[in-house]
Amino acid sequence: MQSNRIRLGIVMKKIDWIIGIIAITAVLFVGSAFGKTDYCIQCHSEMDDSPKSPAVLIKSDIHYQRGLSCADCHGGDASKNDAEEAMSPKKGFVGKPSYRQIPNFCGRCHSDVEYMRKYEPKLRVDQLQLYWTSNHGKMLKKGDRRVAQCVSCHGVHNIKSIKNPQSPVNKINVPATCAKCHADKKYMHKYNIPTDQYAKYSRSVHGKLLLEKRDTSAPACNSCHGNHGATPPGLASISAACGECHGINRDLYNKSPHKEPWAELGYRQCVQCHDYHLIKELTDEDVGVGNNAVCIDCHDKGDGGYEAAFRIKASLDSLKYDIRIADSILAKAKKSGADVGELTFELGEASKGLIEARNRVHSFSPDVVGEVTSASMQKINIVIELGNDSLKALWHRKIGLILTSFLILLVAGLLYLKIRRVEKKK
């Protein structure tokens, strides 16, 4: 009864909503039918109706969709059907902004907190401010006309919400948008910086994840460089940039014995070992004092780091060795017909210690790594014991089976002889 009434209530609310929506649509429809003509759009579309004309493009622009139009950006009077009157500087008409003027032209609204709050209170209003701190902004101020400004990244007259998959700054499209300039050798020739960022990034674990698997948990260019403050992350902020996603590695690094001395020496935190656009995926072989290990790039026999590297590698190797032994015992037991489902599960759980240990390499401390490898090994040794027990139990059962079969055969034989003898006597 109670729930029926609640359901009825929900249905009534839905009906209220539907009526409301119909009413609003009707008002909007009537409003636009009798509303003023936007002569900017009308005249410009009569003048040029090519697909690239502002008057055509604007229909898919978020500003137009939110009720803004030509005059909101360019100024002028949209109610006048005369070019001179409509585009009169007296009516605030500014025409086409120059390359240098564009950031302030867009930022006029986008940095106005009160204005933007009326449309979308959650939208950030720091784009202009951040932009002037970026290398793009700083060089634009000095008169450079090749650096990016708002329109280079967002387009113009068909500006889309960043959530729209067609937006050039939708996460998946960001690398291609930056590459338009940064991968163009000719365009970038007068600047002394490489043009391989996109090529390297798209081959990296990050780039493949975003561009091929379309997995947006991977970073795009702006995840590390910021949306509007594009600069190379400074030495001190690299681990913070990577740590946005690799938080455990960051926290361990910040407590590690590398943090302070590396900062003094100007070493580049995560990037010193992993590089940046073409990320190096390091493995267990990179830990320790073997020929491939990164640790011996800087540490020599006899110093604290060398010994630590050796011990960390030993912990990882011991854990992996135990996992292999446990694996082979469980495989043997399974092949012989034992039920090892639960032990296999236990082994899987205990083996997760290896993932954590690889994480903990970033403490660069044998004790911190050893803590988790020892705990895992203890659990794995129990699995090994129980696995061996079940193998032994299998053997015992087999031997028992052979013995019983033998006894049965013996009794049957004796019985047979006995019967033969009785029959002979008869």
Ligand code: HEC
């Ligand atoms: C009656 C026709 C007409 C009306 C109305 C009109 N325009 Fe224009 N507009 C033109 C013509 C013609 C040009 C010059 C075309 C060219 O040079 O390519 C022009 C040029 C422009 C330019 C480019 C200026 C530059 O510096 O290159 C902008 C921006 C512009 N109009 C915006 C507007 C806006 C905003 C409105 C409404 C407030 C508007 N127009 C109303 C006809 C019109």
Ligand code: HEC
């Ligand atoms: C969100 C702000 C914005 C709105 C809305 C807008 N414009 Fe523009 N418009 C610009 C900017 C910025 C430029 C300069 C682009 C550049 O230099 O690449 C520009 C350039 C122009 C130009 C000259 C260059 C060209 O593309 O031909 C014309 C003409 C123009 N706008 C007309 C219009 C008309 C007509 C409308 C309405 C249909 C309109 N604009 C709406 C921002 C806007």
Ligand code: HEC
């Ligand atoms: C170098 C490229 C680039 C330039 C230059 C640029 N933007 Fe952006 N913009 C982006 C990217 C990338 C995003 C966000 C993507 C995200 O958050 O997923 C963005 C997001 C935005 C948003 C959505 C809200 C937000 O901040 O996340 C607005 C509004 C915006 N930009 C306005 C501007 C204005 C205004 C300018 C010029 C002052 C500008 N942008 C310059 C790349 C750029």
Ligand code: HEC
């Ligand atoms: C007249 C004020 C005004 C000007 C000038 C202006 N914008 Fe906007 N912009 C807005 C408003 C209002 C919205 C809609 C906010 C909403 O509802 O999401 C918006 C939305 C956007 C968005 C979409 C943000 C999102 O939701 O993802 C981008 C990107 C953007 N503007 C970029 C620009 C760029 C680039 C320029 C300069 C060419 C510019 N704007 C000029 C007022 C303005």
Ligand code: HEC
């Ligand atoms: C319109 C072309 C253009 C676009 C688009 C563009 N950039 Fe740039 N960018 C430049 C130019 C030119 C420089 C100046 C090179 C310099 O700093 O000497 C630059 C500088 C930089 C720098 C500073 C490099 C340094 O060491 O000085 C970074 C970082 C950067 N851009 C990142 C980005 C990112 C990230 C994007 C995309 C979100 C992007 N850029 C989009 C043209 C562009």
Ligand code: HEC
């Ligand atoms: C995982 C983080 C990350 C991503 C993703 C990333 N960068 Fe970088 N980028 C860096 C770091 C860190 C540096 C600076 C290294 C240094 O200063 O030693 C850098 C440097 C740069 C520079 C300066 C010149 C150079 O090559 O050293 C430019 C330009 C640049 N990045 C553009 C881009 C572009 C374009 C993309 C996307 C295709 C991108 N970055 C993706 C982290 C990243």
Ligand code: HEC
């Ligand atoms: C926006 C999130 C994000 C940022 C920022 C980021 N990464 Fe990643 N990274 C990922 C994701 C997602 C993966 C793939 C999943 C995984 O293996 O953890 C990954 C994978 C990796 C891997 C390979 C992991 C493996 O299993 O071998 C390394 C190494 C790496 N990132 C280092 C870095 C470094 C160094 C930086 C900073 C210069 C950085 N990442 C910045 C999200 C990020």
Ligand code: HEC
């Ligand atoms: C002194 C060199 C060094 C530095 C500095 C370093 N790493 Fe590593 N990193 C390694 C090695 C070696 C491995 C491989 C560990 C293994 O597989 O046993 C690794 C593995 C990784 C992995 C994959 C394993 C995991 O933890 O998920 C990620 C992600 C990673 N590093 C991110 C980072 C980040 C982020 C930073 C900076 C905060 C960083 N690294 C700093 C050497 C380094």
Ligand code: HEC
């Ligand atoms: C780019 C050079 C570099 C690399 C690569 C490097 N280290 Fe270091 N490490 C240093 C410097 C510099 C110090 C501080 C000076 C010192 O104690 O030797 C240091 C200190 C240490 C310390 C503290 C030593 C003490 O006596 O307090 C440990 C532990 C350590 N490193 C372990 C490692 C391990 C493990 C690796 C490999 C995963 C590694 N390091 C890779 C440069 C490096």
